[in-house]
Amino acid sequence: xxxxxxxxxxxxxxxxxxxxxxxxxxxxxxxxxxxxxxxxxxxxxxxxxxxxxxxxxxxxxxxxxxxxxxxxxxxxxxxxx
Numbered sequence: 001x002x003x004x005x006x007x008x009x010x011x012x013x014x015x016x017x018x019x020x021x022x023x024x025x026x027x028x029x030x031x032x033x034x035x036x037x038x039x040x041x042x043x044x045x046x047x048x049x050x051x052x053x054x055x056x057x058x059x060x061x062x063x064x065x066x067x068x069x070x071x072x073x074x075x076x077x078x079x080x081x
Contacts, residue, residue, distance in 0.1 A: 030054040031067070038078045045074035047081075 036048035051068040 032064075038074060039080035040074045040076035040078055042076040045076065045078075046072045047074065047078075048072065 030053070032052045032054065034048075034050045035046055037044045038047040039045075049068060049070055049072060050066065052064045053067050055063050055065065057063065
């Protein structure tokens with residue numbers, strides 16, 4: 001949690017990289033997340049993550065904004081895509 005009013009935050013860590021995820025309590029926000037997995041010598045592992053935000057306009061149209069689109073290199077050897 002952050003100390004800023006009107007904002008809730010948390011952090012996630014993957015392979016030593018830390019990212020902060022914040023949710024602002026103003027208007028509703030809708031996100032979509034897609035995770036692509038690969039099989040490694042140690043089991044399933046994340047290989048690609050995409051996060052998009054959906055926004056509606058006053059005219060009623062829907063747009064998307066890519067928030068994150070990252071490749072992730074698994075620590076173990078990839079054996080199947």
